[in-house]
Amino acid sequence: MYGMTSQDVSGFLKDFLLFCRTLYRIAVTPNPCQDENICKLFSIMPSGKNYFLLPPGTFLYNELAGTLALLVPNEHGAVISEWDLSQGFKRSLLNRLKARITGENDACKQARAFNPCLPFIINNGHCNRKSCPNEHLGTASLGQNWFQLRIRIHLQQILVIQGLRMVPINPNERVKQYRYASYCYFFLLLLITYRHWISSLFDSLFPPLLRLGHFANLDITTIPEAPKALPILESYCKEILFWRQHITRDPKLLTTAYQVVRIVFYFNRLQALPSIIRSPLSDLLRTVPEYSRKEGSNFNFILPRLVYALAGNQIQGIDCGILSLKCV
Numbered sequence: 001m002y003g004m005t006s007q008d009v010s011g012f013l014k015d016f017l018l019f020c021r022t023l024y025r026i027a028v029t030p031n032p033c034q035d036e037n038i039c040k041l042f043s044i045m046p047s048g049k050n051y052f053l054l055p056p057g058t059f060l061y062n063e064l065a066g067t068l069a070l071l072v073p074n075e076h077g078a079v080i081s082e083w084d085l086s087q088g089f090k091r092s093l094l095n096r097l098k099a100r101i102t103g104e105n106d107a108c109k110q111a112r113a114f115n116p117c118l119p120f121i122i123n124n125g126h127c128n129r130k131s132c133p134n135e136h137l138g139t140a141s142l143g144q145n146w147f148q149l150r151i152r153i154h155l156q157q158i159l160v161i162q163g164l165r166m167v168p169i170n171p172n173e174r175v176k177q178y179r180y181a182s183y184c185y186f187f188l189l190l191l192i193t194y195r196h197w198i199s200s201l202f203d204s205l206f207p208p209l210l211r212l213g214h215f216a217n218l219d220i221t222t223i224p225e226a227p228k229a230l231p232i233l234e235s236y237c238k239e240i241l242f243w244r245q246h247i248t249r250d251p252k253l254l255t256t257a258y259q260v261v262r263i264v265f266y267f268n269r270l271q272a273l274p275s276i277i278r279s280p281l282s283d284l285l286r287t288v289p290e291y292s293r294k295e296g297s298n299f300n301f302i303l304p305r306l307v308y309a310l311a312g313n314q315i316q317g318i319d320c321g322i323l324s325l326k327c328v
């Protein structure tokens with residue numbers, strides 16, 4: 001994927017999304033042992049009432065071999081109860097789905113199609129970075145089609161990482177006192193992924209150079225994935241705004257807040273304003289001394305001022321913009 005063009009990445013993500021949906025649909029089949037096609041596909045054979053045989057070397061045999069207590073070996077393979085097989089089937093397939101999405105996500109982060117080289121574009125085809133990992137694009141490649149495609153692959157990736165939520169949190173975790181920590185850790189990893197792709201989408205929607213496109217020219221109706229991806233993107237933004245476990249000293253937290261607010265406003269301007277102002281992230285940033293400034297007897301907090309300035313729907317927005325800049 002590293003050297004693929006945006007067009008190739010888009011085609012790959014389309015197929016990968018279909019693979020993820022199909023795998024998930026099979027994984028959550030209510031009673032896989034009673035499904036003829038699933039039994040044929042995974043070599044599940046009946047072995048007495050409510051028991052099934054898994055031949056050695058098959059996917060399920062290998063996956064469930066670690067849970068030896070559940071398997072009774074004989075000369076043809078291992079016998080497992082219907083209940084244990086159903087649970088193991090779902091767990092094995094969802095773990096496989098998670099591993100595939102995690103691998104794909106790591107590959108996409110490195111893919112050149114998501115990371116155009118700015119010095120190469122600014123310097124008219126020259127980049128002094130040795131073994132530059134970013135994509136070198138000629139001016140002729142940077143058209144409206146490329147810009148649309150760049151937004152599209154981001155929205156496709158937003159849909160792909162949604163699959164990470166479908167996988168249960170450590171299904172083998174039985175210790176109750178660790179369960180809350182597991183949930184926090186699980187959502188922390190998700191938020192790191194969300195923040196990465198929101199930042200990347202932000203750079204694509206609001207690039208530093210006009211040659212890289214402009215959000216005003218985006219025709220979202222031509223992106224087939226947009227109707228599904230935009231509500232999910234909005235939910236990621238809300239989760240960042242309403243997550244209560246952000247690290248106060250995270251140096252990129254204000255940048256993330258700014259990117260989230262601009263993206264939310266771009267797709268859903270006025271409705272989001274009150275909830276952003278009252279969000280836990282906004283409250284949290286009020287507690288950071290670097291993000292506030294004393295004006296007489298009052299405190300001027302940077303994020304609320306910034307939000308009103310970006311909303312641009314009130315006359316006070318200009319004052320708010322100036323006050324937020326004074327905090328910097």
Ligand SMILES: [Zn+2]
Nearest residue numbers: 117120127132
């Ligand atoms: Zn470069």
